[in-house]
Amino acid sequence: MKNKIIKIIKAMFSWWSAGERIIFLEYAALSIFILLPIFKPGYIFALDFTAAPHFDFPSTVSFEYPWLVFLWLLNLFIPAAVIQKIICFAILFLAGIGAHYFVGKFSSTKWSKYFAGLLFIFNPLVYSRLAYGQFRFLLGYALLPWLFLAGLRFLKQPLIKKTFYLALLLTVCGAVSLHILFIFSFVFIATWLTRFFQSIYNRNYLFEFLKQTVFLLLLFLFLNSYWLLPVFVNHSSVNNALSSFDQRDVFGFQTNADSRFGVFVNTAAMYGFWGDREGRYFSQKTVVSYWFVLFLVLLFFVFWGVGLLFWKLIKKYHQFRLLTNPSVAQLKDERLSEDIWLALPIFFCAVVALFMAVGVAHPFSALISQWLYQNFSFYKGFREPQKWVVVLILAYTYFASFGVDDLVKKAARGLEYLARRANQLKTKKPILFLLSVFRKVLPVIFLIVPLFYSPILLLGLGRQMCVGSYPASWYESNELLNSDQENFQTLFLPWHMYLNLSFACNKVVTNPAAAFFDKPFIVGDNIEFGNIYNQNNRADSKYVEENILQNKGRFTQKDGGGLGEVLNTINVKYVVWAKESDFFNYDFVKLAPDLELVYDRDRIQIYKNLKWQDEKNR
Numbered sequence: 001m002k003n004k005i006i007k008i009i010k011a012m013f014s015w016w017s018a019g020e021r022i023i024f025l026e027y028a029a030l031s032i033f034i035l036l037p038i039f040k041p042g043y044i045f046a047l048d049f050t051a052a053p054h055f056d057f058p059s060t061v062s063f064e065y066p067w068l069v070f071l072w073l074l075n076l077f078i079p080a081a082v083i084q085k086i087i088c089f090a091i092l093f094l095a096g097i098g099a100h101y102f103v104g105k106f107s108s109t110k111w112s113k114y115f116a117g118l119l120f121i122f123n124p125l126v127y128s129r130l131a132y133g134q135f136r137f138l139l140g141y142a143l144l145p146w147l148f149l150a151g152l153r154f155l156k157q158p159l160i161k162k163t164f165y166l167a168l169l170l171t172v173c174g175a176v177s178l179h180i181l182f183i184f185s186f187v188f189i190a191t192w193l194t195r196f197f198q199s200i201y202n203r204n205y206l207f208e209f210l211k212q213t214v215f216l217l218l219l220f221l222f223l224n225s226y227w228l229l230p231v232f233v234n235h236s237s238v239n240n241a242l243s244s245f246d247q248r249d250v251f252g253f254q255t256n257a258d259s260r261f262g263v264f265v266n267t268a269a270m271y272g273f274w275g276d277r278e279g280r281y282f283s284q285k286t287v288v289s290y291w292f293v294l295f296l297v298l299l300f301f302v303f304w305g306v307g308l309l310f311w312k313l314i315k316k317y318h319q320f321r322l323l324t325n326p327s328v329a330q331l332k333d334e335r336l337s338e339d340i341w342l343a344l345p346i347f348f349c350a351v352v353a354l355f356m357a358v359g360v361a362h363p364f365s366a367l368i369s370q371w372l373y374q375n376f377s378f379y380k381g382f383r384e385p386q387k388w389v390v391v392l393i394l395a396y397t398y399f400a401s402f403g404v405d406d407l408v409k410k411a412a413r414g415l416e417y418l419a420r421r422a423n424q425l426k427t428k429k430p431i432l433f434l435l436s437v438f439r440k441v442l443p444v445i446f447l448i449v450p451l452f453y454s455p456i457l458l459l460g461l462g463r464q465m466c467v468g469s470y471p472a473s474w475y476e477s478n479e480l481l482n483s484d485q486e487n488f489q490t491l492f493l494p495w496h497m498y499l500n501l502s503f504a505c506n507k508v509v510t511n512p513a514a515a516f517f518d519k520p521f522i523v524g525d526n527i528e529f530g531n532i533y534n535q536n537n538r539a540d541s542k543y544v545e546e547n548i549l550q551n552k553g554r555f556t557q558k559d560g561g562g563l564g565e566v567l568n569t570i571n572v573k574y575v576v577w578a579k580e581s582d583f584f585n586y587d588f589v590k591l592a593p594d595l596e597l598v599y600d601r602d603r604i605q606i607y608k609n610l611k612w613q614d615e616k617n618r
Contacts, residue, residue, distance in 0.1 A: 023100055027117065031092035034121075035085070037460035042467040044084045045504035045512075046133020047280060052515035053470065054080050062237045063227040067136075067175040091130075091138045095120045098145030103401040105149065106342075111443035112405035116397045118447055119298075120145065122454040124284055125389050128273040131281040131461055133509075140177025141390050147173060147184050148394070152342070155195045158205075158212035167219040174224055178238075179387050182378075183353075187391060190345035198341050238381075244535040245380040250373060252530035253384035255361040258285075261292065263361045268354060269295045270393060272361075272386045280508065281464050284456050294453045298400065301449070305402030309343040346395050353391035356382075404446050411442055466505035473602035474516060480599055480606060481519045481574060486614060488573035489540075490517065493589065495524035495549060499581040502603065513576070522572065540570050555588040564594030564611030573612040579603035 038044060043051035055071040058064075074083055099120035100113045107113060129138050150166045174181040192213070199205050221228065230236035255272040257263035266272050269291065276283055285291055358365040359382075372379040382388075456462045481490060492513040500508050514523045525541050526534040534541070547566055548555075555563045567575070577589050580603065589595060589607055599606035 023097065023113075023117075027093055027096040027100070028089075030096065030121070031089050034092055034458055035088050035460055035465070037463050038085055038088065038465050038467050040467055041081070042469045043081050044088070044133070045466045045468050045501070045507060045509045046131070046135075047275075047498060047507070047509055049084075049133030049135055050510045050512050050515045051084070051468075051504070052080055052512065055083070056515075060237065061226055061230070063174055063178055063224075064136075065175070065226060066171075087135050087139065088130075091135065091142045092121055092126075094139075094142035094146070095126070098142060098149070099397050102145035102149055103397065105152065106398075107401055107405050109405045109408065111408055111446060112401040115404045115447055115450065116401045119397050119400065119450040120393065122450040122457055123393055124270045124454060125273065125386075125393060127284060127454050127457050127461065128271075128275055128281070130457075131464060132273075132275050137177050137179060137387070140173055140180030143169070143173050143176070144180060144184060144390060144394060145397075148187070151184075151188050151191065154212070154216070155192065155209075158209045160212070160215075163212045163216045163219065167216055167223060170220055171223045174227075178381065180390065182381075183388065183390055186352075187345065187349045187394070190349050191342065194341055194345045240537075242377055242380045244537070245383050248531045249380075249383040249535075250360055250370075252532060255357060255359055255384075255386045257361055263358050264354070265292075267357045267386065267389060268299075268392065270389055270396075272357065272389065274384055274386065282456060282462060284454060287456055287462075288453070291453065294449060297449055298396065298453065301400040301403035301407070301446075302396050303399070303403070304407060305399035305404075306343070306347065308402050308406055309399070313343065343399070346398055349391050350395035353388040353395075357386050357388035357392070359385035408443050408446060466507050466509075468501075468504045470516065471503055471602050471604070473604045476601065477576060477599060477604055477606055478517050478519075481517060484573070486573065487571075488612065488614075489520045489522055489571045490574045490576055491544065491567065491572045492521050492523045493575065493577045493586040494581045494583050495526065495544065495586070496581060497523075497525050497527055499524075501580050513578075517576075521576075522570070543570050552586075552588045555592050562594070562611075563588070563592040564609045567609050568611050568613060571612075573609050574598075575607040575609070577605045577607065579605070 032039070043053070045051045055068070055075040057072045058068040071083065078086075096117040100117040103116035104113045126138065126141070129141075147166075147169055150162070150169050154162045154166045170181065170184075173184065196206075196209070199209065227236060227238070231238050253274045255263055255267055256274055256276045258266035258269075258271065261269075263272065271285075275281070288294070355365040355368065359369040360366040369385065456464075492511070497511055498508050499511055500506060501512075511523050514521045522540045522544060525536040525538060526545075528534075534545070547569075548563070567573075575589055575595060577583065577586060590597070590605070592607075594610045595607040596610055597605060598608045
């Protein structure tokens with residue numbers, strides 16, 4: 001037993017010493033430093049993230065079912081507040097490591113790898129989505145370089161184990177974010193077609209390639225049949241969500257334009273998130289006033305890499321045309337190195353993604369976007385098309401790494417030449433020392449670009465990420481409701497899907513009542529965004545809005561207007577009235593004679609419906 005433990009320890013040390021394992025510590029330290037303010041007691045509150053004190057077992061089966069089950073299992077051993085912070089850490093850690101390894105497949109220079117890892121973390125898309133609490137989308141984004149690596153390994157050697165790994169990773173991505181799954185599929189198909197035509201002469205490879213591709217498709221369909229089948233028969237939450245989207249969503253969530261440079265430049269600069277115009281967080285542009293200059297520098301790196309790769313492509317193609325000896329025919333499928341043939345689909349997808357990300361915000365791209373919305377129902381899921389920017393970030397990461405790699409080498413050679421010349425001319429030692437120092441710190445200057453492009457990401461978005469705790473009154477209210485063993489529902493007021501909460505740093509967040517309380521709750525699902533008030537067809541919600549909220553004036557009369565009977569129709573025994581947001585608009589509750597106040601403490605009141613009857617006595 002002792003020998004086995006020693007062997008395990010030695011194996012761990014040998015794994016750690018192999019390759020660049022130290023980057024795990026580096027990116028972990030960076031992720032912790034970015035998120036440092038959230039590592040304190042409490043829950044993370046954000047607009048699109050529900051700070052639930054526990055993760056429940058999913059009651060319905062949808063694409064997110066495995067993810068929700070995983071969280072439920074994890075919550076059996078780890079508190080929900082800790083899990084929330086682990087998710088945030090995993091987003092940044094996996095994104096940085098993934099981009100580092102992705103570029104490492106093509107570059108041997110460590111500086112280009114670090115540049116890629118930093119750029120994939122420090123960009124406006126990650127900043128804005130993190131501020132809004134879109135953690136699942138960002139987790140899918142963090143998986144994107146890993147998906148691409150798995151896809152490239154499959155394309156290079158279509159073996160059965162690589163097929164299984166890619167299908168499993170696609171399934172995990174689909175359970176986390178369907179948007180990222182769809183976006184990756186678009187890029188992967190373009191890459192697959194390029195590889196197919198590049199290998200058209202290698203029949204042995206092509207046969208195995210096509211066979212494994214079919215197997216990959218069948219395996220993916222099998223692993224995801226739990227949610228794909230309901231979608232195909234139009235009986236899933238995905239279909240319900242898509243059917244509720246219309247032109248109000250298309251224009252309400254359209255990509256944001258910059259007042260000076262327009263929407264295309266703004267989108268290419270990785271900005272354009274619709275939340276930028278809502279004023280719920282600091283716009284990076286107000287702090288990083290030099291953002292456009294840094295964007296031009298980044299574009300210089302990108303197009304330097306594009307030019308470098310396409311120049312190699314032209315030379316390789318020219319060499320291939322000169323191959324006339326039949327003895328080299330077996331090498332035709334290797335006429336383009338992997339980094340070159342990959343440049344074609346990535347560049348193509350980046351150009352397409354730019355137009356897709358702009359969407360209806362510009363007449364040039366509006367035509368194709370509207371055509372997609374009208375003819376493909378699944379594309380309605382991209383009501384906020386700025387999510388396509390992830391393809392631009394992937395392309396920037398790929399091409400800029402080549403550019404940085406080449407520029408660092410050229411700059412180093414230039415400094416070596418200057419040092420030699422200075423030595424020949426017997427220049428003073430301080431100048432030689434400065435040249436030596438500058439040569440060592442030169443690569444760090446390149447790394448500063450992504451860091452300075454999104455510096456507010458540090459320290460929890462400049463301490464904008466909110467960590468708060470539920471008041472004791474919420475826990476007491478939950479215990480009071482749990483003490484009633486009857487089968488009933490509870491109405492929560494104020495009636496909003498998103499509302500301002502005093503204990504959530506006074507931010508507007510997702511209404512957490514349904515996730516916090518154990519008993520069934522009827523909570524507002526009215527999005528109240530732009531011209532959109534409500535897109536949910538839930539019967540209880542419609543009943544509350546039409547029979548209670550639209551007629552609340554009659555409940556303020558002396559006779560109360562029969563509020564208890566109205567609530568009894570939808571089995572509401574209690575009304576929880578939180579003194580948050582615009583709570584004063586719901587004071588009709590305390591005037592109703594058939595409602596009795598049973599709890600009142602710390603900005604929350606509970607009223608019992610005296611007219612309530614269980615289903616047997618109705």
